Amino acid sequence: MSITTWRQxxxxxLGLALLSGSLAFAQAPAGDTPAGDTPxxxxxxPASPLKTIFDYKDQLxxxxxxxxxxxxxxxxxxxxxxxxxxxxxxxAFEVDELIKSEGDLAIIRAKLxxxxxxxxxxRYADVLCSRNINKVLSDSQLAAWKKIQDEARLKAxxxxxx
Numbered sequence: 259m260s261i262t263t264w265r266q267x268x269x270x271x272l273g274l275a276l277l278s279g280s281l282a283f284a285q286a287p288a289g290d291t292p293a294g295d296t297p298x299x300x301x302x303x304p305a306s307p308l309k310t311i312f313d314y315k316d317q318l319x320x321x322x323x324x325x326x327x328x329x330x331x332x333x334x335x336x337x338x339x340x341x342x343x344x345x346x347x348x349x350a351f352e353v354d355e356l357i358k359s360e361g362d363l364a365i366i367r368a369k370l371x372x373x374x375x376x377x378x379x380x381r382y383a384d385v386l387c388s389r390n391i392n393k394v395l396s397d398s399q400l401a402a403w404k405k406i407q408d409e410a411r412l413k414a415x416x417x418x419x420x
Contacts, residue, residue, distance in 0.1 A: 311391070314406055318399045327394045335387040342380045349373050 353369050
């Protein structure tokens with residue numbers, strides 16, 4: 259695999275981890291934009307139909323402190339994932355070079371194991387962030403948020419979210 263392929267694979271896996279497990283995201287119907295959030299003239303419309311928990315702040319009655327806490331958690335996760343991605347890129351380059359030079363198989367195996375561990379740790383960080391966001395919400399807010407997510411998943415599964 260070339261370094262470009264490894265990078266694309268790494269970005270894809272980390273992007274999937276961030277979006278798949280994080281409590282902060284829910285699928286929204288196509289063309290549905292957050293209330294009051296219209297693109298500026300010089301900006302393109304959002305390419306993704308994903309909405310975040312912040313798009314439902316009024317519906318969930320999120321306080322300013324809850325919003326700040328959630329943003330902090332997601333910021334920490336984003337920093338962790340960016341750092342992991344950088345490390346994965348370097349590691350992929352190293353593996354690629356070892357393969358090209360027919361390097362020691364034990365070293366290649368160790369680097370591949372290290373890569374797998376980093377991906378696992380990144381996914382775990384995403385799950386942990388989701389759990390910590392759950393703790394920020396009250397019981398009623400969490401129930402409402404889960405209902406929003408369940409409805410969005412049903413729409414997406416039915417093809418309505420396209």
